[in-house]
Amino acid sequence: MSEENAVGWFCAYTPLEILDAAGLTPLRRFGDPARLEAADALLHQAICPYVRACLASVTDGEGAGDAVVSRHAVFVNSCDGMRRLHDAWRARFPEHFVHLLDLPRNQDRAGERLLAREFLRLLATLEDFTGRTIDARSLREAALRREERRLAYLERARGSSGAARLRLAMGFQSTPADEIPGTEAGGTRGGGVPVLLTGNLLNPEGLVSVLDAAGAEVVCLDLCNGDRAFSSSTLPAGDDLEGLCASLARGYLERRPCARMADARRRADDLVKEVRGTGARGVIYAGLKFCDPYLYDFPRVQKRLREEGIPLLRLESDYADGHVGQLLTRVEAFLEML
Amino acid sequence: MGLVEDIRDRYLDRLSPATFRSRLFWRTVDTLARSPLNRPQWKADRVSLSYFIRATRDAYLRRAPVVWSNLLFPSEIIIGSGCIPFYPEMAAAVVASAGLAPRFIDRAGEEGFSSDACSYHRCVLGCALEGFLPEPDLLLAVNYPCDSAPLSFSFAADLYGVPHRVLDVPLSGEEEDLEILAEQMEECAAAMLSLAGMDAGEGRKKMAEAVSFSNLALRAMRRVEEMRKRDDCTLDGKDAMGGVSVLAGSMGSREGTEYYRLLAEELEERGCAGGGTIRLMWMHLKPWYAQGIFDALERHGARLVCEEYTHATWEELDPERPFLSLAAKVAGHFLVGPAERRARHLARLARDYRVHGAIHYNHWGCRQSCGGAMLVKAALQEIGVPVLTIDGDCVDEREYQEGQLSTRLEAFLESLR
Numbered sequence: 001m002s003e004e005n006a007v008g009w010f011c012a013y014t015p016l017e018i019l020d021a022a023g024l025t026p027l028r029r030f031g032d033p034a035r036l037e038a039a040d041a042l043l044h045q046a047i048c049p050y051v052r053a054c055l056a057s058v059t060d061g062e063g064a065g066d067a068v069v070s071r072h073a074v075f076v077n078s079c080d081g082m083r084r085l086h087d088a089w090r091a092r093f094p095e096h097f098v099h100l101l102d103l104p105r106n107q108d109r110a111g112e113r114l115l116a117r118e119f120l121r122l123l124a125t126l127e128d129f130t131g132r133t134i135d136a137r138s139l140r141e142a143a144l145r146r147e148e149r150r151l152a153y154l155e156r157a158r159g160s161s162g163a164a165r166l167r168l169a170m171g172f173q174s175t176p177a178d179e180i181p182g183t184e185a186g187g188t189r190g191g192g193v194p195v196l197l198t199g200n201l202l203n204p205e206g207l208v209s210v211l212d213a214a215g216a217e218v219v220c221l222d223l224c225n226g227d228r229a230f231s232s233s234t235l236p237a238g239d240d241l242e243g244l245c246a247s248l249a250r251g252y253l254e255r256r257p258c259a260r261m262a263d264a265r266r267r268a269d270d271l272v273k274e275v276r277g278t279g280a281r282g283v284i285y286a287g288l289k290f291c292d293p294y295l296y297d298f299p300r301v302q303k304r305l306r307e308e309g310i311p312l313l314r315l316e317s318d319y320a321d322g323h324v325g326q327l328l329t330r331v332e333a334f335l336e337m338l
Numbered sequence: 339m340g341l342v343e344d345i346r347d348r349y350l351d352r353l354s355p356a357t358f359r360s361r362l363f364w365r366t367v368d369t370l371a372r373s374p375l376n377r378p379q380w381k382a383d384r385v386s387l388s389y390f391i392r393a394t395r396d397a398y399l400r401r402a403p404v405v406w407s408n409l410l411f412p413s414e415i416i417i418g419s420g421c422i423p424f425y426p427e428m429a430a431a432v433v434a435s436a437g438l439a440p441r442f443i444d445r446a447g448e449e450g451f452s453s454d455a456c457s458y459h460r461c462v463l464g465c466a467l468e469g470f471l472p473e474p475d476l477l478l479a480v481n482y483p484c485d486s487a488p489l490s491f492s493f494a495a496d497l498y499g500v501p502h503r504v505l506d507v508p509l510s511g512e513e514e515d516l517e518i519l520a521e522q523m524e525e526c527a528a529a530m531l532s533l534a535g536m537d538a539g540e541g542r543k544k545m546a547e548a549v550s551f552s553n554l555a556l557r558a559m560r561r562v563e564e565m566r567k568r569d570d571c572t573l574d575g576k577d578a579m580g581g582v583s584v585l586a587g588s589m590g591s592r593e594g595t596e597y598y599r600l601l602a603e604e605l606e607e608r609g610c611a612g613g614g615t616i617r618l619m620w621m622h623l624k625p626w627y628a629q630g631i632f633d634a635l636e637r638h639g640a641r642l643v644c645e646e647y648t649h650a651t652w653e654e655l656d657p658e659r660p661f662l663s664l665a666a667k668v669a670g671h672f673l674v675g676p677a678e679r680r681a682r683h684l685a686r687l688a689r690d691y692r693v694h695g696a697i698h699y700n701h702w703g704c705r706q707s708c709g710g711a712m713l714v715k716a717a718l719q720e721i722g723v724p725v726l727t728i729d730g731d732c733v734d735e736r737e738y739q740e741g742q743l744s745t746r747l748e749a750f751l752e753s754l755r
Contacts, residue, residue, distance in 0.1 A: 044700060044708035046454065077509060077675075080485045084709030087677040091713055100676060104506040105481055105488060110518050114508055117515060260485065262504040264492045290454050292705060296489035299450035300496065314450075 004070070010054060010085065011076035012229040013103050013252055015119060017236075019074065020142035020177050021134045022126035026074070028173035030225070032057035033203050033319040042088045048081035048290050049319035050201050055088055072097040074122075079260050079293055097129050105262040107253040115249035116242070123241065136240050143248070145177055147235045152180060154230055161192070161219065162212040166204040169226045192217030193335045196280040198271060198301075199287040199317075200259075200294050201225045206321025207286050214331040219278040222271070224258060231256040259297035267297065268304040275310055281338040282311040284331075289318055311338060350436055355469035364395040379577060382601035386584045389593035397422045397472035403533035406474040406494065408487035409582075410671055411505070412523075412664045414590030414655070416478075418548030419527045419541060420534030424472055426462040426494075427487065428583045433461055434626040434733040442468065443734055456703040457733040459490040466494050475533050477502040478526055483673035484706040501529075507668050509675045516669055520661035527661070545660055548590030553654045555589055558598035560650055565605040566643065567691055569613040573605060575620050575642025576632040582623065582647045616640035616754050619688055619696040619723075621714065622707045623647065627735045634744050638751040644691040646684060677710030681717035688723045695754045697747075698727040702737055726750040 007019055008029040019026040031053030032038075038056035045052075058071065071093040075086035077100055090098045102118045104111035123134050153172045157165050171181030195211070197218045202208050202225070211218060221227040234251030238244035257267050275283060283305055287294040298314060305312045313334040315327060357363050370376060371387055378384050397404045403421045407413070416423040433439050442464030443457055449467055451460050465471050477491040481504055488504040495502030505522050508515035531541040565571055566578075581597075588594030618635070620642045625631065635642070652667040668674070672683035688696060696718055700708045715725040728746060731737035 042712055044711060046702060047705060047709050080705030080709055083676065084705065087710060087713050090676070090678075091716070100509065102509040105504050106506055110522055111506060113518055114506055114515060117512075118508075118510075121510065260489075262488065262492070264489075265496070290705070292455060292485040292489060295452045295455045296459075296486070296493060298452070300493055302450050 004072075006070035006072065007097065008070065008073040009075075010050075010073070011078045011082055011103075012224045012258065013076045013078055013255075014074055014101070015122070015234075015248060015252065016177070017139065017143040017146045017234070017248070018119060018122055018126070018134075020145065021139040022123075022130050023132050024072075024126070024130065025176045027176070028170070028225075029054050029057070029073075030170060030174065031055070031319075033206075033321070035059075036318075036320060042092070043084060046290050047084060048079075049288050049317075050291075051081045051085040053319055054085060055092075058089075058092070070096075074099045074101060076100075077102045078258065079291070081291065099125055104253070105260065107257070107261060107263060107266075111253055112246065112249045115253060116246040119245040119248055120241065123245070134241070136238070136244055139241065139244050140236070142177075143235055143244075147233055149177060150230045150233065156180075157227075157230075161217050161221075163204040163208045165218065165221055166202065166208050166223070166226050169221065169223075169230065170204065173225065173229065193282075193338050194219045194278065194280045195282050195284050195335070195338070196220040196222065196271070196275050196278060197226075197284045197286060198222040199285060200291045201288060201319075202286055202317055203319050203321050206319070206324050207315055207317050207327070210324045210327055210331055211284065214328055214335055216284070216331065216335055218284075219280050220274050222256065222274070228256050228258070259293035264297060264300060268301050271301060272304065272308050272310070275308075282313065282334065284313050284315060284334075286315040286317055289316055350438055351441075353470075358398045358470065358472075361399065364391070364399070367391055367395070380573070380601060381604055382597045385593050385597045385600060386581075386588065389588055389591065389597075390583065393422055393587075394424070394472070397424050400473070403475040403530065404472050405530060406477040406491060408479040408491070409586050410480050410482050410507075410668055410673065411478050412589065412667060413587050413594075414545075414548040414552045414660075414664060415523055415527050416530065417590040418545035418660075419530035420536045420544060421475070421530045423587055424474065425583065425587045426466075426471065426490075427458050428587060429465065429471065430458040430461040430733050431583070431623075431626045433465060434735070437627055437735065439627070439733045440736055442470075454703060456484070456486045456701070457731055457737075458701075459486045461733050463490055463493060466497055473498055474500055476500060476526075476529065478505070479503075480505045480507050480668055482507055482668075482671065482675075482706075484704065486703075507665075507674055511666075511669050513662075516662060516665040519665040519669065520659075523661045523664055546657055549655045549657050549660045549663075551592055551595045552589045555595040555598045556650055556652070556654055558595065558602045561602035562598055562605060563649060565602065568610050570611045570615055570641065571605065571643070572608050572611050573601075575618075575645040576624065576635075578642075578648050579620065579624055579645050585648055614639070616695065616751060617643045617691065617693045619643065619684070619691065619693045620645040621684060621696060621698040621711075622701055622704065623732050624699060625730055625732050625735070625738055627733075628738055628740065630740045631743060631747065634747050635751070638748065640751055640754075643693060644687050646687070649687065651683070673706065677713045680710055681714045684714055685717050685721055685723075688718055688721065693723060695724045695726065695750065697750075698725060699732070700727055700729045702729065702731045702734075724750070724754065 005025045007024045016026050033053045035056045036052045038059045039052040086100045104114045175181045192215050195216045236244045236247035238247045405416045405421045413423045439461045443460045445464035446460040477495050479487045479491045655663040672679045698711050
């Protein structure tokens, strides 16, 4: 992999198969949670810490916290935070390939049409950037490789829980498509108190480790850097690029939804189903500060889980999670109650 | 205790949800608004006040279907479909200016809404939870300018058990994408016509009328803008900022047109007060509950000559293709998409209105505005406009530090002399 071919990505809705088909190496950036203040000159402090960590990691030109130092990046217009990260990135790296992919909130026919057209525009932009033609065959092959990789993750992650599972998921997202990450699965699956962990994006060294230490067995890692990106297939069907992009758009919109999607009821329904299906005895709702989709999602989920009699614990993360040791007692008390 | 606090404690704090649903209350409000005691600064303000009192009364008394919508959703569609538009974000500003926001913000907190979220929406949701807002029949939001409206509307829709729809505004601006948005707008209009019990023919006629009013308002608005560009026009930005509600909530109505027509005429009649002041631009919105910051500006001989949200940003609507042109109106707004667009809009305003400096009010929890503040600041500094960014909260007065704010403001104004 050369630096020129590497392209950073940030949101679980990024169509990696399209980037692969363009001959690029998409690698997810997780930023540098330990140096959030380094982003102060570019973004207000009341912005998502993941976004700030990603910016912080490139403020000194070293790319701390991320393996890749390339500044090429594809952003998804999924939330205010991501849009602002795109703005700051584009302003800082005007000479690099920086693309903002629009993402509808609606999972209906109009949403599919808009997203399919957006995928086609991305293809054209990538052809300009790489000088390489992307045809239906290369996209189909790239999608197949992505599907195999998704299944490989699920296979490797089977039986593992908590921080180890999250590290594995992140490894699968931040290594080249033809490389299986070295991180071994592990964790405490079997023997702990089964819980479902839901939220946006967490640092495996922070809150998730506290759950492990407290004796929780995370049976579902519903996080955007966890299982969500691997939860369902996006393998497209179609004879030409238009057909494949339409199918791909459907696949992405039908995925287990982020709280930013229009049909918020579906997310609460899915969570209840998942709790019933996995035998989780409670839900841990852990989110990064300043993430609006999850700040507004929580009261609805709380209400729904109460109605279903499912215990819930809310935890908050600043991504660096220096304080989380103090949460151990709270988590232990919650698990005892279960 | 001051008069305002006294009135608040005696009367406002005792308001109940039932009060707003009583005809007597609205008759009293209407009488007070029309009385000689209420002397608005501009004739146009009387028109907008009367419009909003009537629309809000009709919404509470359920005289037509009520549709909640957010700042960038075109009111022309709602008015043109026989429904009453209700803008909760503006309701939050009214609640804040009455000094009642903390109570409702705390209520939303009890429901689980984090204090890291926008206080406009926490205030609105607190009001909704307490039964203080007019019940919607439908909630419509576009996915800009921020994430908060589609998300908080979704919660409110569940609370009231009514449908909620978010319209995706495409970034590309390409006609084929705009047509997809226009189709969605047309579907919304059909749903509203059905709620209002109107047929398609009546709907077309009403929509044509709304488009015509909107275009007339736009022409008058441009006259207002030309007047405001002159040296020290007598309309101050702190007052003009209130026009954000007119711009969002009354386009497509006769009164919206009348407001801008009267304002343009009165500005032309009054002329200008003369130059010699520090000309400033205000970015984002103001703290609705406090006047002190603007008094400080006046003391230092500074005026707000323009403000971010109250300028015309679209072309006249095409009566032959109303939905497509409304789609273009929304998609072309500077708050849609990357902050570069916003920075370009603000740089253009700064140049057109020849400002000496600009103030960015960082409303807590506003990711779109605070998030773009650094980029906007850099863009303005590049064209030689110094920028002061101040942290505060437009709705929650408990987050307002007037002393600290005034000190920074004074230092900034000194630097502009």
